[in-house]
Amino acid sequence: MIEYLxxxxxxxxRIARIFKAGDVVNLGIGLxxxxxxxxxxxxxxxxxxxxxxxxxxxxxxxxxxxKDLTNAGAAPVTILPGGCFFDSxxxxxxxxxxxxxxxxxxxxxxxxxxxxxxxxxxxKMVPGMGGAMDLVAGSRIVIAxxxxxxxxxxxxxxxxxxxxxxAAHEVDLVVTxxxxxxxxxxxxxxxxxxxxxxxxWIRERTDADIEVMSGCRRSDIE
Amino acid sequence: xxxxxxxxxxxxxxxxxxxxxxxxxxxxxCGSPDGILAALLARGTRGLTLVCNDTAIxxxxxxxxxxxxxxxxxxxxxxxxxxHIGTNPETQRQMNAGETEVVLVPQGxxxxxxxxxxxxxxxxxxxxxxxxxxxxxxxxxxVGDRVFLLELPLPGDVALIKAxxxxxxxxxxxxxxxxxxxPLMASACALVIAEVEELVEIGEIDxxxxxxxxxxxxxxxMAGVK
Numbered sequence: 514m515i516e517y518l519x520x521x522x523x524x525x526x527r528i529a530r531i532f533k534a535g536d537v538v539n540l541g542i543g544l545x546x547x548x549x550x551x552x553x554x555x556x557x558x559x560x561x562x563x564x565x566x567x568x569x570x571x572x573x574x575x576x577x578x579x580k581d582l583t584n585a586g587a588a589p590v591t592i593l594p595g596g597c598f599f600d601s602x603x604x605x606x607x608x609x610x611x612x613x614x615x616x617x618x619x620x621x622x623x624x625x626x627x628x629x630x631x632x633x634x635x636x637k638m639v640p641g642m643g644g645a646m647d648l649v650a651g652s653r654i655v656i657a658x659x660x661x662x663x664x665x666x667x668x669x670x671x672x673x674x675x676x677x678x679x680a681a682h683e684v685d686l687v688v689t690x691x692x693x694x695x696x697x698x699x700x701x702x703x704x705x706x707x708x709x710x711x712x713x714w715i716r717e718r719t720d721a722d723i724e725v726m727s728g729c730r731r732s733d734i735e
Numbered sequence: 736x737x738x739x740x741x742x743x744x745x746x747x748x749x750x751x752x753x754x755x756x757x758x759x760x761x762x763x764x765c766g767s768p769d770g771i772l773a774a775l776l777a778r779g780t781r782g783l784t785l786v787c788n789d790t791a792i793x794x795x796x797x798x799x800x801x802x803x804x805x806x807x808x809x810x811x812x813x814x815x816x817x818x819h820i821g822t823n824p825e826t827q828r829q830m831n832a833g834e835t836e837v838v839l840v841p842q843g844x845x846x847x848x849x850x851x852x853x854x855x856x857x858x859x860x861x862x863x864x865x866x867x868x869x870x871x872x873x874x875x876x877x878v879g880d881r882v883f884l885l886e887l888p889l890p891g892d893v894a895l896i897k898a899x900x901x902x903x904x905x906x907x908x909x910x911x912x913x914x915x916x917x918p919l920m921a922s923a924c925a926l927v928i929a930e931v932e933e934l935v936e937i938g939e940i941d942x943x944x945x946x947x948x949x950x951x952x953x954x955x956x957m958a959g960v961k
Binding site for chain 1: 766789792818839845862869911913
């Protein structure tokens with residue numbers, strides 16, 4: 514009997530391995546932000562923050578924050594040497610123009626057609642899309658970063674999103690706390706799974722088409 | 736270059752009239768013209784349309800609030816056009832209760848619609864929002880083999896912006912991520928009021944390092960001066 518335990522850290526650790534040095538990456542607020550803590554030694558990516566900077570650095574020493582230097586979630590941050598600032602039109606020109614290699618963002622639902630819903634639960638939660646629609650439509654590769662299950666126990670990976678979409682057919686990769694998937698050919702293709710889960714267990718508990726590819730393997734991330 | 740008037744925050748707020756469309760710079764309160772907004776809150780002008788990236792941070796019951804949040808709570812806006820209202824539960828409440836019309840626009844699209852208004856463009860074409868509710872009611876244009884949404888310019892009556900430094904002619908420099916929508920708002924409105932932290936003489940800002948040219952700016956307000 515395998516018991517599911519939510520594990521955000523493993524999602525961040527797996528996503529951190531996707532990038533190579535020099536990639537331009539936008540990390541969404543929340544879980545995706547954790548990815549920056551797990552970048553492998555020697556892999557320096559350029560973090561873009563849609564409120565207007567490249568070269569996003571770590572949080573400042575408490576008390577040393579600058580009121581004019583925040584990330585897109587209003588948290589104080591720093592800028593790395595070589596970074597720069599720009600206005601919102603330039604920022605979204607970078608995003609929409611395909612100059613961001615990867616965007617990793619959280620989801621409410623993601624489906625096997627690559628559709629993503631993450632900005633609205635009608636009548637309940639309507640925070641607005643912020644920059645998410647541009648990021649998902651404009652980035653070269655879109656990574657959905659999410660725990661595999663909702664609190665209710667239903668998988669967030671769906672056959673078809675029921676919530677209003679953030680973007681249609683744009684998601685390329687899905688990293689959850691049970692496995693790493695590629696979205697292709699109208700299915701989630703399992704590339705890696707995380708122990709103690711197994712491909713069979715994942716398929717049984719996810720109401721979506723999951724293909725287990727021939728090269729699929731157990732991740733060495735513990 | 737001629738000097739432009741330096742006015743106090745309440746005089747600036749008096750230039751905003753009931754029913755006007757107001758463009759406000761800032762991103763979750765970072766880079767927002769807080770002195771002018773406080774004066775506009777005190778003045779209580781209503782029936783305004785707000786164009787702003789977001790409705791800032793509203794902490795009910797004495798929690799941290801900033802930017803335009805208190806003006807939303809005081810119901811000074813009858814219409815809000817923004818990309819994000821998630822850090823202002825009061826905006827969400829007013830929207831769900833039908834008290835305030837809220838139009839949500841993708842952030843990059845909002846930036847380009849404001850820029851288009853300031854740059855004399857008839858609109859912009861973007862793939863952002865295709866296949867979503869953001870495409871509802873909008874025209875589509877095919878260019879080559881790609882389909883785009885037609886997004887229309889978003890001009891305003893008054894822009895309230897924040898800069899780090901101005902010279903007396905109104906040339907502006909922003910600070911770090913406090914720049915965000917401020918230069919765009921400055922281009923798109925009939926009247927532009929910039930709240931600044933430092934004032935220098937004409938010629939003291941290196942012309943290579945001016946972010947917003949003085950011709951866009953009509954009035955200066957010194958930050959931190961009542």
